[in-house]
Amino acid sequence: HTRPTPVPGNLTQFEHLALSSPVNLADGHARQELTPGQSRIVGELPALWADVLARPVEEVEAEAYRTYFELLGQYGHRLPSTRVLSCYSSSVAMEIFARSLAAVADTALLIHPTFDNIPDILRGAGLALRPLEEEALHGGDLDPAVLRSVGCVFVTTPNNPTGRVLAEERLRALAAQCAEHDVVLALDTSFRGFDTRAQYDHYAVLDGSGCRWVVIEDTGKLWPTLELKVGWLVFPEPVGLPLSEVYSDILLGVSPLVLSMVRRFAEDAAGGGLAELHRFIAGNRAVVREVLAGVPGIGFPHPHSRGSVERVELGARSALEVWSALREHGVHALPCRKFHWADPARGEHGLRVALARPTSSVLAGARALRSVLLPG
Numbered sequence: 001h002t003r004p005t006p007v008p009g010n011l012t013q014f015e016h017l018a019l020s021s022p023v024n025l026a027d028g029h030a031r032q033e034l035t036p037g038q039s040r041i042v043g044e045l046p047a048l049w050a051d052v053l054a055r056p057v058e059e060v061e062a063e064a065y066r067t068y069f070e071l072l073g074q075y076g077h078r079l080p081s082t083r084v085l086s087c088y089s090s091s092v093a094m095e096i097f098a099r100s101l102a103a104v105a106d107t108a109l110l111i112h113p114t115f116d117n118i119p120d121i122l123r124g125a126g127l128a129l130r131p132l133e134e135e136a137l138h139g140g141d142l143d144p145a146v147l148r149s150v151g152c153v154f155v156t157t158p159n160n161p162t163g164r165v166l167a168e169e170r171l172r173a174l175a176a177q178c179a180e181h182d183v184v185l186a187l188d189t190s191f192r193g194f195d196t197r198a199q200y201d202h203y204a205v206l207d208g209s210g211c212r213w214v215v216i217e218d219t220g221k222l223w224p225t226l227e228l229k230v231g232w233l234v235f236p237e238p239v240g241l242p243l244s245e246v247y248s249d250i251l252l253g254v255s256p257l258v259l260s261m262v263r264r265f266a267e268d269a270a271g272g273g274l275a276e277l278h279r280f281i282a283g284n285r286a287v288v289r290e291v292l293a294g295v296p297g298i299g300f301p302h303p304h305s306r307g308s309v310e311r312v313e314l315g316a317r318s319a320l321e322v323w324s325a326l327r328e329h330g331v332h333a334l335p336c337r338k339f340h341w342a343d344p345a346r347g348e349h350g351l352r353v354a355l356a357r358p359t360s361s362v363l364a365g366a367r368a369l370r371s372v373l374l375p376g
């Protein structure tokens, strides 16, 4: 008699359960097959190892973030005031940011919904949180009374799991409000690689705004690099946060081999790989929508999302019950309850499906979901 698995307490624990499952459509990490160009880079790793041994690490690091940032339209790293700190992952970067922010502020205004490790990390650093609904963020200026009550506005863009992108004009207006109220503006841009609408030069806008800002960039969601990735903390000096000091508590630096591999993947992406990835993800999104078409009560609340995840609304069905039924088929998706960190009930009927997977896995998972939704 096996003990029933307790319901995981956060999204990453759901994802951990999925790691060894036959069809893992839970986490937002890239698990599609390597392209031929990417496979060739894997074959180059021994040569890259020798190459980085012969070069200064700061040169390898600058080459990596320049190539990656400029692949995605971001040129502000060239500004003399810009600092870039390389971290083992975007969540490590987030932890460093949270500890630094907590040294100078006690409350953050955080986009809602979003991936729950963000509020968990911010609260873990002792910060109180207020939710910023997407509609309010995209709708126009924020309420000055709210801005006066927080030390930071934190926005995930493109957002997870909605795919909603902060448009350039909205970023400009938000940064101006943050400058006016001396509120730190923080952006988590982990999904920007999937959406060209998120690839206008954010740094040009931020640098011109006069506000204090921090951007977290992430290479880990785009390419299937077995968790070999970099999270970058990007900010202007002075930013009024002890980022460098807290960084030095956590690490000295990331592997130059990983930096160099990221640079090569970014070069391959610039040579056509990124457009191919977008087509691949769009194809997998179409598979999910086609297989589930016609199932009563099913909805796709984010029709314009281009991110590597798709939220499916299940009508009156409980996402947790569907998640359990899917597990019987060896398939894992992600119940959306915990994305709604300030109002979990709004995630009760949502299920997120990962799209950065082999198309055969997406097809198998969507078919299993259809069979669970249409029993008999």
Ligand SMILES: N=C(N)NC[C@@H](O)CC(=O)C(=O)O
Pocket: 012, 015, 026, 027, 028, 029, 091, 115, 117, 160
């Ligand atoms: N440090 C954590 N918790 N990592 C998981 C996170 O990367 C997964 C994610 O962002 C997503 O599945 O959308």
